[in-house]
Amino acid sequence: MSDNQGDLRHLETLDRDLARYSNLEIATAYVSRPMVGTGIALVFVVLAGIAAMLFLDQSSNSAIVVIAACLGAYMALNIGANDVANNMGPAVGANALTMGGAIAIAVIFESAGALLAGGDVVSTIAKGIIAPESMGTASTFIWAMMAALLSAALWVNMATWIGAPVSTTHSVVGGVMGAGIAAAGFGAVNWPTMSAIAASWVISPVLGGGVAAAFLWLIKSRIIYRDDKIASARVWVPILVGIMGGTFTSYLALKALKKLIKIDMPTALIIGVVVGVAIWLVMIPVIRKQSEGLENRNKSLKVLFGIPLVISAALLSFAHGANDVANAVGPLAAIVHASESGDFLGKVNIPAWVMIIGAFGISFGLFLFGPKLIRMVGGQITKLNPMRAYCVALSAAITVIIASWLGLPVSSTHIAVGGVFGVGFFREWDAERRIRKTRQDMPDRTSYAPEERRRRKLVRRSHFMTIIAAWIITVPAAALLSAILFVLINTAVG
DSSP: OHHHHHHHHHHHHHHHHHHHHHHHHHHHHHHHHHHHHHHHHHHHHHHHHHHHHHHSOSOTTHHHHHHHHHHHHHHHHHHHHHTTHHHHHHHHHTTSSOHHHHHHHHHHHHHHHHHHHOOOOBSSHHHHTBOGGGGOSHHHHHHHHHHHHHHHHHHHHHHHHHTOOOOHHHHHHHHHHHHHHHHHOGGGBOHHHHHHHHHHHHHHHHHHHHHHHHHHHHHIIIIITSSSHHHHHHHHHHHHHHHHHHHHHHHIIIIIOTTTOOOOHHHHHHHHHHHHHHHHHHHHHHHHHHTTTOOSSHHHHHHHHHHHHHHHHHHHHHHHHHHHHHHHHHHHHHHHHHHHHSOOSSOBOOOHHHHHHHHHHHHHHHHHHTHHHHHIIIIISSOOOHHHHHHHHHHHHHHHHHHHHHTOOOOHHHHHHHHHHHHHHHHHHHHHHHHHHHHHHOTTSOOOOHHHHHHTOSSOHHHHHHHHHHHHHHHHHHHHHHHHHHHHHHHHHO
């Protein structure tokens, strides 16, 4: 009997020890996740450097290009971690896509956009922010571009860490500006262009928010607040999907297909109208069939917006890959060109291997570090459903077209996040309006106390202030960091 009791106690002790080891294993796996992501990212950066060695001739500047390739890969990882959330966040927040599905779609379409339509010529580096001839020598230009690339990557990395979606374009612009000032003084900077970029800090989110709010008002007034919601949806959803299809057609024609074919604004709009009308006609019987048997309530309407929202997320990712990959590989391509030829004043073509680094870097960054910002944009600023997320996605495409027509440099990040803010603030305004109307119709009804009204705000003010602050300081912070890095690099190599 005593032997049995001893065996029992031994087994209990063994179970407790195994439980401790199990808990330790779980804890270790949890703690090591960020380390695994960082490790994979580091391996990718090293592979980018090795790829640069394989594709380059053994020249005296090959070491410089290898370092620049590593910095470009690092920047591409940060673009994937931060910027792609703008495209996928609304769809994930509205539960139209799972996180895994969103990442898979984004990886495919971001890479396709970067590789198929992202290799257009960089005519003046960093979009004319500085005058290259003011740099004096190719070496100075190379150090300035390396400082700009590293500072932009570090800033976007820090913004991702604190949970703030920032403009990678503005980060690169700030980096180039800071390095240019440190290298050649304030006269090297194209200040009219910088003034236009500063104006876009306000124009982009306000325009994006206004367009998103306008479409949400249209959906609420024409569908949600109607007695027969399903009958109204059968009329208006095909129209809305047609508008979305036509808008994205024009958007892709203007912004994402520049390498394949050059299309001007009037032609793009005509193509968009034709495609939009065709989609509207096709969607009428589709929505009629899809709406059969649906209950007359708001939850039923979500079904009708799910597929358009997924398609819009994919198209936004394609266009983003085509455009924003240049933020990572533009300075890198300029460094490669200047190192190989000694010419830093002429046009710069982006080599295929450089584009591959950018495309794969964005995909890896999204896969490893993107979920944090996707959750932020999709659910932590304001609550999204498929109708609201549709408005955000559509506003991004429309705002870019309007900005292109007006010649305004805008940020896709500011537009998309501004659209989320616009939807949230419109919901607050609409809720207040309905409360006032109810109070007028039912004066005896008790109103909310001021504290309760603040608690019921539909946009989280802490996230709003953090994001706005990050937007405001992106260019000056990246510029200051870049200037410091340029001085350090120049001192070290001098």
